Amino acid sequence: MSASSAPPFDPRDPLGIDDLLDPEDLAIRDTVRTWAADRVLPHIADWYERGELPGVHELARELGEIGALGMSLTGYGCAGASAVQYGLACLELEAADSGIRSLVSVQGSLAMYAIWRFGSEEQKQQWLPRMAAGEAIGCFGLTEPDHGSDPAGMRTYAKKDGTDWVLTGRKMWITNGSVAKVAVVWAQTDDGIRGFVVPTDSPGFSAPEIKHKWSLRASVTSELVLDEVRLPADAVLPGVTGLRGPLSCLSHARYGIVWGAMGAARAGFEAALDYATSREQFGKPIGGFQLTQAKLADMAVELHKGILLAHHLGRRMDAGRIRPEQISFGKLNNVREAIEICRTSRTILGANGISLEYPVMRHATNLESVLTYEGTVEMHQLVLGKALTGLDAFR
Numbered sequence: 292m293s294a295s296s297a298p299p300f301d302p303r304d305p306l307g308i309d310d311l312l313d314p315e316d317l318a319i320r321d322t323v324r325t326w327a328a329d330r331v332l333p334h335i336a337d338w339y340e341r342g343e344l345p346g347v348h349e350l351a352r353e354l355g356e357i358g359a360l361g362m363s364l365t366g367y368g369c370a371g372a373s374a375v376q377y378g379l380a381c382l383e384l385e386a387a388d389s390g391i392r393s394l395v396s397v398q399g400s401l402a403m404y405a406i407w408r409f410g411s412e413e414q415k416q417q418w419l420p421r422m423a424a425g426e427a428i429g430c431f432g433l434t435e436p437d438h439g440s441d442p443a444g445m446r447t448y449a450k451k452d453g454t455d456w457v458l459t460g461r462k463m464w465i466t467n468g469s470v471a472k473v474a475v476v477w478a479q480t481d482d483g484i485r486g487f488v489v490p491t492d493s494p495g496f497s498a499p500e501i502k503h504k505w506s507l508r509a510s511v512t513s514e515l516v517l518d519e520v521r522l523p524a525d526a527v528l529p530g531v532t533g534l535r536g537p538l539s540c541l542s543h544a545r546y547g548i549v550w551g552a553m554g555a556a557r558a559g560f561e562a563a564l565d566y567a568t569s570r571e572q573f574g575k576p577i578g579g580f581q582l583t584q585a586k587l588a589d590m591a592v593e594l595h596k597g598i599l600l601a602h603h604l605g606r607r608m609d610a611g612r613i614r615p616e617q618i619s620f621g622k623l624n625n626v627r628e629a630i631e632i633c634r635t636s637r638t639i640l641g642a643n644g645i646s647l648e649y650p651v652m653r654h655a656t657n658l659e660s661v662l663t664y665e666g667t668v669e670m671h672q673l674v675l676g677k678a679l680t681g682l683d684a685f686r
């Protein structure tokens with residue numbers, strides 16, 4: 292093919308990655324992009340400044356209407372979308388704000404996925420249709436105050452009392468905690484770690500909100516306090532015992548983050564590109580200086596390499612051929628590069644870069660959380676290090 296028959300260069304899609312998408316993928320992406328532009332972007336700076344996510348239940352219902360909750364799950368009112376389509380939705384949501392993508396990830400990939408994959412038919416019927424519709428928000432309680440990267444040592448305990456279970460313990464940093472109707476809580480039992488479906492109106496359950504966050508400010512984060520919460524025998528997730536349960540949910544959520552992080556990066560890059568072509572210093576647009584062009588070129592390269600990587604992993608997931616180490620590869624690279632892109636964008640915007648009038652600092656500070664949750668950078672380096680060398684350096 293000659294160069295002259297190639298389509299024109301598009302600064303927003305320099306590699307022509309959109310050619311990988313079919314009309315249904317594009318329609319889903321446009322639906323989510325339009326929803327985020329109408330419902331999130333006009334308000335997000337205000338929500339962020341206030342440290343609130345007002346109208347979260349209404350937002351969840353709308354996300355349910357567009358099929359974004361439990362999007363790649365099948366049955367029970369879920370959209371049954373492909374992994375690539377779910378990824379595209381995560382990218383568009385996180386281009387608005389990582390907090391909105393977190394709401395969707397925790398709902399679909401953690402709370403719903405745990406019930407969908409490991410729950411009984413009754414648990415699925417009871418919760419999944421309402422969760423897919425956004426009528427019931429879910430949360431996922433794994434992390435504890437003293438057990439983050441190493442959840443195996445968790446202290447939350449579920450004791451048998453006759454046929455009932457009695458749960459006691461504390462979970463920390465739980466997204467959606469205080470707005471959830473249902474919590475999937477992981478606890479030690481005499482037979483190993485098990486998951487429990489806990490209605491949040493159970494006596495003894497409370498979820499105090501965590502304040503004073505400088506990241507993910509438009510996202511609800513809470514403690515979960517379980518003070519002898521009594522649950523019936525059928526509250527346990529029957530399909531899994533041990534850490535394999537929560538870890539496979541985390542793999543699903545991390546996959547969405549591989550895409551989502553590139554949404555935050557895209558927002559940072561586009562803000563910098565717009566600014567660089569309009570802001571003038573020394574008599575010309577700052578985008579005309581070589582140092583600014585070097586930054587923009589490097590940002591574009593990492594952004595679109597990251598999107599290609601997300602596509603590659605999505606296709607492997609759709610083919611049922613993805614490994615957890617490959618998801619670690621994607622999460623490690625894409626979040627690390629996204630935060631770098633947003634920090635560089637911040638420098639291009641000069642003083643305006645620190646203002647909430649522009650999205651870059653908000654995205655950069657959000658990404659500090661994304662770098663830590665769903666496995667820190669170091670945990671993913673250790674996962675890859677172990678896979679590469681065959682040597683376990685975790686302890």
Ligand SMILES: Cc1cc2nc3c(=O)[nH]c(=O)nc-3n(C[C@H](O)[C@H](O)[C@H](O)COP(=O)(O)OP(=O)(O)OC[C@H]3O[C@@H](n4cnc5c(N)ncnc54)[C@H](O)[C@@H]3O)c2cc1C
Pocket residue numbers: 397431432433434436438439440441463464465466467506507512660663664665666667668669670684685686
């Ligand atoms: C905004 C937000 C929302 C969250 N939402 C949820 C949620 O919904 N549900 C949930 O269960 N959790 C949630 N988390 C918790 C998150 O998953 C944990 O913060 C994360 O797993 C890290 O645990 P930690 O903070 O206790 O850090 P630690 O595990 O104490 O780690 C501290 C540092 O030590 C490093 N480190 C630890 N062990 C090693 C090692 N062996 N080698 C080298 N370095 C090591 C870590 O990489 C990190 O840099 C959320 C966190 C945040 C910030």
